Amino acid sequence: MFNKSTLLFVLLFALAFGSFAQQTNPASGNYDPHEAFSPLFYTQNGNEYRSASGYPGSKYWQNRADYSIIANLDEISNKITGTVTITYKNNSPDKLPYLWLQLDQNLFAPQSRGNSLIAAGSRYGARGEKLEGGYKIEGLTVSQKLKPVKFSSLIEDTRMQIRLDQPMAASGDVITIKMDFSFIVPINGSDRMGHLTTKNGEIFSIAQWFPRMSVYDDILGWNTLPYWGAGEFYCEYGDVDFTVTAPASHIVMGSGELLNPQEVFTAEQLRRWNAAKLSDKTISIRSESEVTDPKSRPAKDKLTWKFKIKNTRDVAWASSKAFILDAARINLPSGKKSLAVSAHPVESNGKDIYGRGVEYVKTSIEHYSTKWFEYPYPMAVNVASNVGGMEYPGIVFCGWKAKGKDAWGVIDHEFGHTWFPMIVGSNERKYGWMDEGFNTFINGISSAEFNNGEYIKKDADMHKVALNLQRPEMEYIMLTPDAMRERNIGTNLYSKPGYGLDILREQVLGADRFDYAFRNYIEHWAFKHPTPYDFFRSMENGAGEDLSWFWRGWFLENWKMDQAITDVTEAKTAGVKTGYNIAVANLEKMPMPIILEIKTKSGKTDLIRIPVDIWMRNKVWTVNYPTTEEVVSVTLDPKSVLPDINASNNTWSKN
Structure with a gap:
């Protein structure tokens, strides 16, 4: 019977329990302390661009791209036509003899490089659709200070190179690029954009729709990975103004602020729109009964x-x-205020579907703004569509059939992406885990708090999770998404990095130290471009902890963890029992803290935590538990919060 529970935090393990290392008779296994705790984790020092603290350095720079776009939607031919004007500023210390742009729609051209990689049944590509997709580019011009610039251009798959006769100067030179573009909208463009037929009309979800500048940074120079489908995006920051001309029967919602509501809404809709800006309760701008009303x-x-x-x-x-x-x-x-918006068809209405969409959007964004960093956009629009779930600044597309906790989950997840990678602008095309994994982690905290736990997620049994992670075909987190087996993307980009941050927060650092370091990471890299090592460094500096053993085993490798109780014996002094010696072995390559639950015959239960430091030079560690009572059982990690692959050696009992 459970009569009493005490929690013993072991901070100075050599003193607190008289624990000592058993360096003789080490347990057999794969663990190598010197490999796990090697001091040579970081191979480069900090510099003036990227500080050793993990924050931007004193001379950090990034280039800027501002866009002005005029677009038209033809709902009969499913065609987008437009003109884009790009104002590109070179803030780098380098001359730029050429520029690179991203042409994402070319993935959907029949002979694209990405299509050659996409297997039947894949989530990506145009899903077997017979589509003459891809851009038609015309009227390309380049100018500087309103004067034409000589250049030549090349389109290679999803990239365009503009070769300048005279390089852009370093440290502030500006150039203007203008072109006309058009493309046919695929039904499902890599589950990120497309169009859906509903009983009251087509829903167009338009993204990756205009030519965008590639990123030029201090890490790789030009980032020119093609758009292959699985890897997402890496984009420069800037201001964007855009117009969309569509049939007057349509409602259009987009990123940012709607500048002319008085021109596109009826008088009654405008009144409701303005009222919603002042209301904490959902206001219907256009109700279900009004959808089929021409008025x-x-x-x-x-x-x-x-x-x-x-x-x-x-x-x-x-x-x-x-x-x-x-x-x-x-x-x-x-x-400040923003506006939560839900746009969905009648098929997706109702309180069990997206009738609560505005509530979900509002609650999610208010939570993340308070917990991590304030939401930066004037609107937050959720669109129910045939896109299962995809995020863009200020607007997300979510599966139109999601219900209940799934509707909450997809909205919360997609708007969580506002923080990763919209605010913290990581390179998703190379490091997908820096947006999906971080977002999965913050989603868990958000769901636990939503509406008094209405959709709270059950804590994961990390012992069961570990059995999946340890499979050799699982690969590892630090892979480019397109180089990863598609069936492993869900684990290596989403759940495993999310679990990793949970472990760091709950079992290694504690919530206070973790949250402080994580908030500082977000604040310092807001609207900038961090790398994985910037993240690693910033967390270590902010939390005051060397975590290289964790980054190495969890992110760079797929190391397994297996702790085992190898012996429990009475400890005696001058023939008098003073307690018990409990030997714990680390049998696999991944070190983790020790969590021991000890029960005595009287029903007393103690929970002992010993930090990971004891594994720096030991393969076996003996915990001395002082007691005059009889110990009846000892259990490692009793609540399955650590990824131990073999729970069968985690327990010892008197009988």
């Missing part, structure tokens, strides 16, 4: 919707005559 849209042929968003890495939008439109105010910690 719910202005009596015109076409309308142009105008949007603007500042300091963003991308924009996206959605358009449909089938939209129900709901909205409410978002309250931010600084006192």
Whole structure:
């Protein structure tokens, strides 16, 4: 019977329990302390661009790309046409003789490099659709200070190179690129954009829709990985203003602020729209009963919707005559306000589907803004579509059939991406775990707090998780997503890095130290471009802990953990029992803290935690448990919070 529980935190293990290392008779196994705790983890020192602290250095720089876009939607031919003007500023210390742009829509061209990699049944590509996809680019011009610049250009798959006759100068030179573009919208473009047929009209979810600058950084120079499908994006920051001309029967929602609501809504919708900006409760801008009412849209042929968003890495939008439109105010910690919006068809309405969409958006963003960093955009729009779940600044696309906790989960996940990678602009195309894994981690905290735990997730049994992770075919986290087996992406980009951050927060550092370091990482890298090692360094500096053993085993490798109780004996002094010696062996390559539950005959239960440090030079560690009582059982990791692959050697009992 459980009568009493005490929690003993062992900070100075050599003193607290009289624990000592058993350096004789080490347990057999794969563990090598010198490999796990090698001091040579970081191979480069900090510099003026990237500090050793993990934060941007005193001379950190990044280039800037501002966009002005005019676009038109043809709902009959599913075609987007547009003109983009890019103002590109070279803040680097380097001359740039050529520029690279991303042409993501070319993935959907029949002979694209990405299509050659995408297997049947894949989530990515255009899913076997017969589509003459890809960009048609015309009218390309380059100018500087309103004067034409001589250049030549090359399109190679999903990249365009502009070769300048005279290089861009370093440290502030500006150039303007302008072109016309068009493409046919795929039904499902890599589950990130597309169009969906509903009973009241087509829903267009438009993303990766205009040519964008590639990133030039101090790590690789030009980042020119093609868009192959699995890897997502790496984009420069800047301001974007864009217009979308669509049939007047459509409602268009996009990234940023809607600048002309008075021109695109009816008088009643405008009244409701303005009322929603002042309301914490959901207000219906266009109700289900109004969707089929012609009077719910202005009596015109076409309308142009105008949007603007500042300091963003991308924009996206959605358009449909089938939209129900709901909205409410978002309250931010600084006192600023934003607007939560849900756009969905009647098939997705109802309290068990997206009828609670605005509530989910509002609650999610208010939580992350308070916990980590304030939401930076004027609107937060959720669109129910045939995209299972995809994020863009200020707008997300979520599967139109999601219900209950799944609807909450996908909205919370996609808007969690506002923080990773929209605010913290990591290179998703190379390090997908820096957005998906971090986001999965913060989603767990958000779900635990939502509506008094309405959708709280059950704590993972890490023993069971470990059995999956230890399989040799699982590969490891630090792989480019497109180089990873597609079936492993869910684990290596999402769940494993998420579990890793949970372990660091709950079992290694504690919530206070972890959260402080994590918030500082976000704040220092907001709207900038960190690398994995910037993250590692910033967490170590902020928390005051050498975590190289963890980064090495969990992220760079796929090391297994297996602790075992190898012996429990009575400890005696001058023939008098003073307690018990409990020998714990580390049998696999991954070290972790020791968590011991000890029960005595009287029913007393003690929980002993010993930090990972004891494994720096030992393969076996003996814990001395002082007691005059009889110990009846000892259990390692009783709540299965550590990824131990073999629970069968975790227990000892008197009988």
